[in-house]
Amino acid sequence: MIDRLHNLVAQKLGVRREYLGRLSPLAYFGMAFLAVVAFVAIFAPWLAPYDLTHMDVTRQLEPPSADHWLGTDENGGDLLTLVIYGTRVACMVGISVVSISATIGIILGAVSGYFGGKVDEVIMRLTDIMMAFPGILLAILIIFITQEPSLLAVILALSVSAWAGYARLVRGQVLSIRDQAYVEAARALGLPSKRVLFRHVVPNTLAPVIIQATFGVAGAILAEAALSFLGLGPQDMPSWGALLDQGANYFLLTTHLAIFPGIAIMLTVLSINFVGDGLRDILDPRGLTRH
């Protein structure tokens, strides 16, 4: 995948691909760590030392010990087990939010940039309105009205808040290549607009979208954790953010609950950002996307 993109970009810029540089060691570290996270998420039930429903009310908020490597939470559940299951929520949220929001954003942005005129005006005003809600604010509002937030509700709320960024990015890209000779040629051949747009234009706008989507995974994981920290996360699954919420409540009593879930979030997000930075060095040597 990366190799193919690498070739594509080199071809587009008209340079030998060796000049584009290689993926940095940090990016490799990031990919290795993310592979571990994915492995843990898939095999969580076999890796976790305890059952997810295990609770021992006589052993609440215990610091790390031989029985509970990372200690226990406020219900006497095993923190390591909860952190392991938390990778599932993080992966599901990260991947689904980016897939949904990037798909909506690419379609709307491409249509907006390619056809221009009234359609463009309407879609762009819509993105302006979506972007007037900073960060997780719109997601907070959506979760508030759904009352009992489920994982699905959180994913949808975050997707609704995130598509506008992709739409703007793709629109800009489409505008810059819409009038290139090969697009004209495709039109001159009499291909339908839909085919020209999605087979000839959009694929050539994807390099910066892939970079933004990579950072988007990190953003979605952070946003879900933030919602859970505020008590607005999925109530049906253990989330790192909810564990940190407990940690912040009990930090005067014990510190392990605040430390370990945070390390999990930080390492995951840091790894994704390493990969994103590495991809940008390769795919976007002219710095079109800024973090």
Added chain:
Amino acid sequence: MSKFLVRRFFASLIVIFGVVTLVFFTMRAAPGDPVDAILGEQAAEEDRTALRECLNLIDEDGDPVPVIEQYVLFWGDVLNGTLGELCDEPGVTVAERLIENIPPTFELALAAMFFALMVGLPLGILAALRPYSWVDNTTAVVSLMGISIPNFWLGPMLLILFSLTLQWLPNPGAGVAGLSALVLPAITLGTAMSAKLMRMTRSSLMEMLNQDFVRTAKAKGLPSTKVVLKHALRTALIPVITIVGLQFGALLTGAIIVEKIFARPGVGTLLLDGIEQRNYLIVQGSVLFISFTYVIVNLVTDLVYAWVDPRIRYD
């Protein structure tokens, strides 16, 4: 320029219109009866009727109000600046509750921004002056960590270190006001912004240092500090202005989290309490306030940008 001003101003008005509309319909899209959600299903019938009337769901005669009329009434509350009267405290408006809570939130946001500028700008400049040196590499990794560490983790970590272990700074909710109670919240909120500023300043200044006018300044024998600070940095800071403006919105939503961690009063705490008590008016009022502020800050940022960079295209 004036054409640009007018256009930009009208674009902001459209956005405000859209925000109000979106918030209204989102609140009305709630599944189930909001009155059940607020009062519980066992509530007395007269309480329910009173609340329905207060929320403009029914009129004085008990007839349901059409959605369009509710929407118009909603606009009335926005335009007269009250954002509606609270149902549980007659005579108190949402705007009054917001006004009480704005100063601590702005104090926090400005302190965080000050911290971010104080840390982000100098480190970004240092990194740009010595690219690929150890300073640059260290700041690159540190800034990536600053972006990756969530503020709801950084806050508790700082508390554990500085107020629990070292006991240099007060605990949250200890009733201590003043500067010492603002230090940790400001660092917690400002770290991510300082990291982004650092990266932006670095890349922007590095680009400028390769420009012809900087080479000319060097060639005519100006001292290098003067070349960097007066010629390159001034131009390099122009795109940084945009980041500061855009990040202000992140500061406002970040403040919701930081106020929770440090048990500070503010708009974020008002919003969270409103969510907990299922107070629809407080929730929609706080969301509207944060969005409006963000839209206005972005408008001002754009105008400042156009003012300092006359090359900007006005279309």
